[in-house]
Amino acid sequence: MLSRDRVRLLVDAPWFNKVITAVILVNAITLGAETSPALLASFGDVLHAIDRLALAVFVVELALRFGAYGRSFFRDPWNWFDTAVVAVTLLPTASGSFSVLRALRVMRVLRLVSVVPSMRRVVSALLTALPGMASITALLALVLYVSAVIATKLFSGVAPDYFGHLGDSLFTLFQVMTGEAWSEVARQVMAEKPFAWVFFVGYLVVTSFTVLNLFIAVAVSAMQNQVSEEHAEHDREEMAATMEILTEVRRLRADVEALRAKASA
Known part of the structure; x- marks a missing residue:
């Protein structure tokens, strides 16, 4: 056993x-x-x-x-x-x-x-970043909801398939946020309302180019903090090992001095 x-x-x-x-x-x-x-x-x-x-x-x-x-x-x-x-x-x-x-x-x-330690570090960093990501997610949901209400009021008559009611607008704007065929949606609306490009460009700038990039920033910051903590812990372990070696050296030096004192006596 x-x-x-x-x-x-x-x-x-x-x-x-x-x-x-x-x-x-x-x-x-x-x-x-x-x-x-x-x-x-x-x-x-x-x-x-x-x-x-x-x-x-x-x-x-x-x-x-x-x-x-x-x-x-x-x-x-x-x-x-x-x-x-x-x-x-x-x-x-x-x-x-x-x-x-x-x-x-x-x-x-x-x-x-x-x-795999490297994968574990990445997942641990993402978990520590969840509180910050939750705040960004709430901000993104708020922007999406406000934009959907505006789009429904402005474009429901022009493009009912995309903005007929609030549910359609939410789904369409989520699609636009991902960059999937957003130009087709925008051009269909702009055929009736030429200045609709202001809404779509502003929405993309706020969501895709700003809010979504905040997710990356929070994740990278969490990973950097975790790497710094690991380095600090490694340094503390090395310092503890060094102090232990120094203590042992002092103990050996004291024993040598004691042996010399006995020999001289």
Whole structure:
């Protein structure tokens, strides 16, 4: 029976993390191959066997991690994420209302986020940026709603397919915000109201060129803050290690002085 310390050394070993990453990638390829009827007809048994083997590896990995860390296993949110992803794929998928869960097996690929440190940093930064993004989302929704009310009042008679009522206007302006065929909408309205370009250009400037770019700014700022915190934590660890070495050197120097004093006596 392996001790907890040995299991912890196993699950924290770099090669163990690389093996799990390789299993996730192989499982991702097999799940994609299962969407091809030709490959499924020729290699269906092999693909299903690899899929079950990958699931078994993930279950054993989580069991080892839990055995290594005990209750502290659940203190890490990423362990909760891995457990939830694997648990979903363990649910019955044979028939009935659970048949849709078979398609959710591809969620195992998302475990790359928790396994690859760079992906984990990106997701962590995005999560820390959520409060700022929520404020920007509220601002964007407000601009969209006000613009939709204005467009409905101005253009409902000119382009009823696009601005016939508030729901149509909201959808059309969301489409315009993404840049999808906005010129066609604008030109149809401008055929009757030439100065409508002022509304569309102003709306695009406010939404696409200003508000949407704020999302990028908030995300980049969060990533920079996280990188700075990681560097600061690394510097603190190095400083602690240096101080520990200096303390040990002073202790050795004191022992040497004590030995010299005894020798001279």
